[in-house]
Amino acid sequence: MFKMIKKNIFNRIFINQCYFKIYDKIFFFNNPNSLIKNGYLIYDKKFTFENIDFDKYLDYSNYDFVMHRRKIEFQDLKKIYKNLYEIGIASLLKNYLGNKIFAYDNSILTLGNNVSNNDSMQPHHDSKSRRIKIYIWLNNKNLNTHPLYYLKKSHKKIKIWKNSQQTRFPYLNEEIFEKIYGEKGEIILFDTHGIHSHFKTTTVPRSVIELTFEPFGFFNRLNKKNIKGEIKRLNLIDLDQLILN
Numbered sequence: 001m002f003k004m005i006k007k008n009i010f011n012r013i014f015i016n017q018c019y020f021k022i023y024d025k026i027f028f029f030n031n032p033n034s035l036i037k038n039g040y041l042i043y044d045k046k047f048t049f050e051n052i053d054f055d056k057y058l059d060y061s062n063y064d065f066v067m068h069r070r071k072i073e074f075q076d077l078k079k080i081y082k083n084l085y086e087i088g089i090a091s092l093l094k095n096y097l098g099n100k101i102f103a104y105d106n107s108i109l110t111l112g113n114n115v116s117n118n119d120s121m122q123p124h125h126d127s128k129s130r131r132i133k134i135y136i137w138l139n140n141k142n143l144n145t146h147p148l149y150y151l152k153k154s155h156k157k158i159k160i161w162k163n164s165q166q167t168r169f170p171y172l173n174e175e176i177f178e179k180i181y182g183e184k185g186e187i188i189l190f191d192t193h194g195i196h197s198h199f200k201t202t203t204v205p206r207s208v209i210e211l212t213f214e215p216f217g218f219f220n221r222l223n224k225k226n227i228k229g230e231i232k233r234l235n236l237i238d239l240d241q242l243i244l245n
């Protein structure tokens with residue numbers, strides 16, 4: 001009995017959810033934005049593509065794959081983050097996640113011709129607790145491409161899970177999800193703790209800049225105990241290092 005209570009209550013992720021519930025009440029009581037309320041936000045300013053050549057990341061001889069990622073070179077990454085900082089994204093991230101944030105993934109994600117209902121191409125949450133993914137759309141809006149599926153408000157409902165099977169929801173009908181298609185340059189932020197994604201049934205390729213942000217701290221998945229190992233494993237970069245230097 002005590003073991004079960006310990007596992008379910010004194011669990012860092014469970015505490016993290018309670019912590020953010022209080023955090024949201026204190027800081028966003030009067031004016032919660034769509035990220036707080038719904039778990040995702042379409043930013044009101046667009047990304048500008050000045051001085052960055054994305055062609056090298058988008059050049060494929062064929063699209064015979066479900067998804068493919070290319071790492072963004074550091075000099076391009078600095079330009080991307082400079083642009084995001086100038087339009088206010090860094091402060092939005094800090095408001096939502098706290099002051100100490102690590103950035104990773106930092107890739108161009110391209111979806112190809114193949115359909116799929118496996119792995120991340122099914123409804124799921126990322127089991128990392130509160131963290132943000134940003135997608136910046138690199139193609140013109142096309143309803144024949146695969147959208148970002150997001151189950152509104154689900155980021156507030158998930159408290160605990162026992163195994164990876166409990167983080168997958170293949171039985172959820174796609175009708176209940178928001179389907180988000182971006183215009184070129186549009187910036188979408190979503191909390192990966194909410195349920196997102198769905199089966200890929202479309203075959204038209206599309207690409208986004210994919211950036212992931214996770215908070216560091218005692219109540220977070222990234223904390224003093226594991227940070228050294230996680231920096232190596234995930235190639236984490238301090239957000240301040242990317243935006244301030």
Ligand SMILES: [Fe+2]
Nearest residue numbers: 120125126192
């Ligand atoms: Fe995911």
